[in-house]
Amino acid sequence: MTEFPKGFLWGGATAANQLEGGYQEGGKGLSIADALPGGPERFKIVNQPDFNWTLDEKQYTYPNHNGIDHYHRFKEDIALFAEMGFKCYRFSIAWSRIFPKGDETEPNQAGLAFYDALIAECLKYNIEPVITISHYEMPLYLAQHYGGWKNKALIKFYERFADVVLTRYHKQVKYWMTFNEINSAFHFPVMGQGLVPANGANEMQNIYQAWHNQFVASALAVKMGHALDEKLQIGCMILYATAYSYDANPVNQLATLQHNQDFNFFCGDVQVRGEYPAYTNRLMNHFGFEFNDLDWTDEELALLKQNPVDYIGFSYYMSSTINETAADAELASGNLIGGVKNPFLKASEWGWQIDPIGLRIALNELYNRYEKPLFIVENGLGAIDQINDQHEVNDDYRIDYLREHIEAMRSAIADGVDVMGYTPWGCIDLVSASTGQMSKRYGFIYVDLDDAGHGTLNRYKKRSFDWYQKVIASNGATL
Numbered sequence: 019m020t021e022f023p024k025g026f027l028w029g030g031a032t033a034a035n036q037l038e039g040g041y042q043e044g045g046k047g048l049s050i051a052d053a054l055p056g057g058p059e060r061f062k063i064v065n066q067p068d069f070n071w072t073l074d075e076k077q078y079t080y081p082n083h084n085g086i087d088h089y090h091r092f093k094e095d096i097a098l099f100a101e102m103g104f105k106c107y108r109f110s111i112a113w114s115r116i117f118p119k120g121d122e123t124e125p126n127q128a129g130l131a132f133y134d135a136l137i138a139e140c141l142k143y144n145i146e147p148v149i150t151i152s153h154y155e156m157p158l159y160l161a162q163h164y165g166g167w168k169n170k171a172l173i174k175f176y177e178r179f180a181d182v183v184l185t186r187y188h189k190q191v192k193y194w195m196t197f198n199e200i201n202s203a204f205h206f207p208v209m210g211q212g213l214v215p216a217n218g219a220n221e222m223q224n225i226y227q228a229w230h231n232q233f234v235a236s237a238l239a240v241k242m243g244h245a246l247d248e249k250l251q252i253g254c255m256i257l258y259a260t261a262y263s264y265d266a267n268p269v270n271q272l273a274t275l276q277h278n279q280d281f282n283f284f285c286g287d288v289q290v291r292g293e294y295p296a297y298t299n300r301l302m303n304h305f306g307f308e309f310n311d312l313d314w315t316d317e318e319l320a321l322l323k324q325n326p327v328d329y330i331g332f333s334y335y336m337s338s339t340i341n342e343t344a345a346d347a348e349l350a351s352g353n354l355i356g357g358v359k360n361p362f363l364k365a366s367e368w369g370w371q372i373d374p375i376g377l378r379i380a381l382n383e384l385y386n387r388y389e390k391p392l393f394i395v396e397n398g399l400g401a402i403d404q405i406n407d408q409h410e411v412n413d414d415y416r417i418d419y420l421r422e423h424i425e426a427m428r429s430a431i432a433d434g435v436d437v438m439g440y441t442p443w444g445c446i447d448l449v450s451a452s453t454g455q456m457s458k459r460y461g462f463i464y465v466d467l468d469d470a471g472h473g474t475l476n477r478y479k480k481r482s483f484d485w486y487q488k489v490i491a492s493n494g495a496t497l
């Protein structure tokens with residue numbers, strides 16, 4: 019049986035806006051996540067033409083603001099991660115804790131003090147911190163007053179933010195990612211880029227301009243990080259969903275190829291290879307513009323070329339199936355990336371089609387394309403868990419999901435793919451990004467909190483907690 023490499027980074031992943039709470043404590047400014055409506059309709063609401071960035075308490079519902087109160091309970095949470103045997107812990111730094119409005123020149127010391135303490139707590143247990151610099155949480159002020167990432171001014175602001183955290187933590191933190199799921203803006207630019215609909219639809223040209231600005235900002239972070247320490251590992255982070263053609267019809271095969279280019283690969287191609295891919299104008303022409311319509315300079319393109327990322331971080335939850343011809347194919351409702359139902363796969367309660375073999379394919383596709391180390395920084399099953407009177411959660415369905423995906427990862431390693439680590443998403447229950455609710459849970463640790471914000475906030479170990487502890491202790495041999 020293929021073994022996982024020595025030093026394999028087993029751990030778990032979270033994001034500041036989904037668990038910290040304390041949204042106005044320690045001098046933190048508001049972030050876009052603080053102003054997103056709660057509830058399953060959040061993406062519909064933000065795509066209405068009249069959506070704008072206000073903190074409207076009527077529109078806003080629990081629970082983004084309080085998260086799971088990790089801001090006050092991080093020591094308890096990290097101790098539980100340590101008990102599971104985590105080798106690493108992926109979390110993000112809330113930009114608005116460090117620069118409350120985003121365009122200041124001096125950082126907020128209280129915000130830095132929080133991350134000083136969080137990182138120290140990880141290191142106390144020999145847990146390697148893995149930091150996402152920006153995870154769906156830019157300062158709200160930058161979205162309101164600058165229009166989000168389509169404005170080139172944000173490059174400077176992000177550079178300042180990245181400079182502060184890289185300089186402060188580079189001796190303690192080796193692994194970094196510049197933007198969470200950068201390609202997700204294709205479907206929901208509001209979270210990653212702070213863009214709101216223009217004339218009822220997000221204009222694609224804005225999204226590509228925003229991406230270009232993010233690519234430049236990311237390359238600047240890579241450059242700064244390597245100047246501080248050439249051994250720092252700074253990655254990109256892609257939302258990857260393996261895409262299949264619905265059938266052997268060449269029309270669908272071509273659509274699948276283009277879907278892969280447009281969605282799965284475009285951002286990675288720029289960030290890993292350091293240049294815009296050959297299909298860039300094919301893709302942009304489809305949306306009615308071309309690369310030359312964007313605002314870019316030769317210096318920026320040179321910066322991209324000189325500062326590719328060191329590894330590819332990616333999230334993997336599901337695959338998608340591409341169909342352009344079969345009118346009777348049923349749509350895969352619920353998931354945010356679309357496609358049609360794949361008759362060979364089961365889906366989660368949210369319509370995310372569960373596909374461990376698709377992970378093996380993803381790892382092979384990404385490695386064949388880039389030949390750089392891969393880091394699975396999100397994977398997992400969102401489910402409604404039941405807790406009994408003894409505070410037990412028997413989440414065998416989650417164990418099954420994770421086991422099958424870890425087996426697929428092992429097979430990919432046997433295929434020759436270089437995989438650095440695995441950090442399942444939401445290792446402790448937290449607020450869901452797509453629904454803004456607590457009831458969609460991923461954790462090994464149950465948090466007593468409901469969608470209305472009621473609960474003791476007590477933490478309880480689920481059955482998967484003991485299971486994952488054994489997986490890590492055996493370096494993946496016991497599944």
Ligand code: BGP
Nearest residue numbers: 033198199400449450451452453
């Ligand atoms: C990814 C995000 C995470 C996370 C996860 C699960 O897209 O990077 O922030 O939340 O998906 O999604 P959800 O919470 O919507 O189930």
